[in-house]
Amino acid sequence: MTLSVDRYVEGVRQNDRAILGRAITLVESTLPEHRTLAQVVLQNLLPHTGRAVRVGITGVPGVGKSSFIEKLGGMLTAQGQKVAVLAIDPSSQRSGGSILGDKTRMATLAADPLAFIRPSPTGGTLGGVARKTREAMLVVEAAGYDVVLVESVGVGQSETSLAEMVDTFLLMLLPGGGDELQGIKRGILELADLVAVHKADGPSEPLARAAQAEYSAALRILRGQDAWVPPVVLASSLLGTGLAELWATVLRHREETQKSGAFEKKRKDQRVRWFEQLIKERLEEHFRSNPAVAAAWSGIEAEVAADHLPPGQAADRLLQLYGAP
Numbered sequence: 001m002t003l004s005v006d007r008y009v010e011g012v013r014q015n016d017r018a019i020l021g022r023a024i025t026l027v028e029s030t031l032p033e034h035r036t037l038a039q040v041v042l043q044n045l046l047p048h049t050g051r052a053v054r055v056g057i058t059g060v061p062g063v064g065k066s067s068f069i070e071k072l073g074g075m076l077t078a079q080g081q082k083v084a085v086l087a088i089d090p091s092s093q094r095s096g097g098s099i100l101g102d103k104t105r106m107a108t109l110a111a112d113p114l115a116f117i118r119p120s121p122t123g124g125t126l127g128g129v130a131r132k133t134r135e136a137m138l139v140v141e142a143a144g145y146d147v148v149l150v151e152s153v154g155v156g157q158s159e160t161s162l163a164e165m166v167d168t169f170l171l172m173l174l175p176g177g178g179d180e181l182q183g184i185k186r187g188i189l190e191l192a193d194l195v196a197v198h199k200a201d202g203p204s205e206p207l208a209r210a211a212q213a214e215y216s217a218a219l220r221i222l223r224g225q226d227a228w229v230p231p232v233v234l235a236s237s238l239l240g241t242g243l244a245e246l247w248a249t250v251l252r253h254r255e256e257t258q259k260s261g262a263f264e265k266k267r268k269d270q271r272v273r274w275f276e277q278l279i280k281e282r283l284e285e286h287f288r289s290n291p292a293v294a295a296a297w298s299g300i301e302a303e304v305a306a307d308h309l310p311p312g313q314a315a316d317r318l319l320q321l322y323g324a325p
Contacts, residue, residue, distance in 0.1 A: 002026075002037065009044045015143045017116065024118055027135035042135060045142035050267070052084075052141045055250060056162040058152040058188075059172030063198050065151050066105040067237040068172065073106070075243050076147055077114035084140035085109070085117045086133055087151045116140060134165050134274055163191040164270055167263065168250050170194045171230075173215065175207035189222055192230045193253055196246055200234035208234050228256060292321040 003011070003022065011019025027038040059065050066087075073083045085106070109115045118136060137148050152162045163169040171192040189195075195215055200208030215232045223229045231249050235242030257263035287293060300317060303309035 002034070005037065005040050005044060008041045012041075012045060012139055012143050013048065020116065020139065020143050021118070023139050024132075024136045027139060028132040038135065042138060045138060048142040049138045050141065052137075052145055053147045053250065053254060054137065054150070054166040054168070055147070056150045056152065056166035056169045057172065058159050058162060058170070059198070060174060063172045063174050064237055065172060068196075068198055068235065069149055069151055070106040070109045071237040071240060072243050072247065073109045073115055073147075073149065074112065075240075076247070077109075077112050081114070081146040082144060083109075083112075083115045083147045083149065084143075084145040085115065085149045085151065086136055086140070087117060087119045088133065116143075116145065137165065159188060160191060164273055167257070167266070168193045168253050170196060170246075170250075172196050172198050173211065174199060175204045175211050189219065189230075192219075193228065194230050194246070194249055195219070195232040196235045196242070197232065198235050198237070200242065201236040201239050205234075227260060227262070228253060287318075287322055290322050293318050296321055 003019070008019060008023050008026070012023050023041060026034055026041065029035065029038065057065055057069065069085055069087075073085060076083050087106075106117055110117050118140070133150060137150070140148055148166075150162060150166060152159060159169075169191055171188060171194070173195060175197060197208045197211050197215065212232045212234055219230050219232065233242055233246050233249060235246055237243075254263065257266065288297070296318065300309065300314045304311055304314045
């Protein structure tokens with residue numbers, strides 16, 4: 001049963017975890033009636049948002065993002081901070097299903113009363129950032145969470161979408177130095193605000209230190225003209241080392257950007273890009289749901305697939321059915 005606007009707002013503001021979860025489910029829903037209600041709820045929550053530290057976390061496969069987040073989150077809750085984790089799960093391109101296993105992989109943090117973990121399916125969204133992650137972020141901020149950690153599924157140029165919704169974008173890499181550096185796209189290094197070489201322990205520690213030096217040199221070349229050149233820190237979730245230094249760097253980045261005015265400009269730019277993205281998404285939805293377009297779509301798509309119709313002409317045909325000039 002759907003709750004009233006007042007019940008959603010009151011429950012979120014009181015950090016009622018059951019209602020908090022339901023509110024996020026509401027903003028993730030694609031049903032028109034839920035979307036309308038969700039926007040009213042968000043409008044009422046908006047004055048209570050914007051104060052949390054927003055950190056996006058991405059990394060190469062096997063880098064240990066979940067174990068890192070669990071350790072970092074535990075360190076922060078031990079300091080009395082409330083931590084929300086929005087863990088973006090890879091949705092199946094065939095079934096639309098998702099793994100949703102982050103509560104299992106972060107079992108200790110999931111049981112922490114000062115933490116809230118919300119796995120969300122990507123719904124096929126490019127870069128593994130769920131379409132409604134921004135709204136979910138506002139909901140947990142309104143619930144009083146001090147830190148919001150957004151975990152993405154991997155590395156790619158599409159991680160721009162994650163970088164555009166957080167204050168600090170953390171790139172996690174494995175020890176390995178130059179070999180791995182060759183496989184990292186330049187775009188992701190241009191987006192990063194902070195780089196962590198993870199699993200810097202045991203036999204891997206010398207490799208991690210070599211990697212730290214190589215990444216630091218690469219970033220000085222690539223980002224040397226920037227006001228903020230991303231620091232490269234070593235961290236180990238196994239030993240719990242480097243986490244305090246890393247978090248201090250996140251806070252230093254926040255402080256320096258606030259002083260320079262870059263912080264508020266970034267948030268304003270993010271809100272505008274969010275608005276523009278929503279317009280594009282809503283227009284595509286409206287286009288696809290048009291009866292004439294929907295009826296002709298599969299046939300025209302089959303002609304394109306069979307190379308019987310150029311994609312441009314196919315698009316024009318659908319747009320004409322839609323009524324576009």
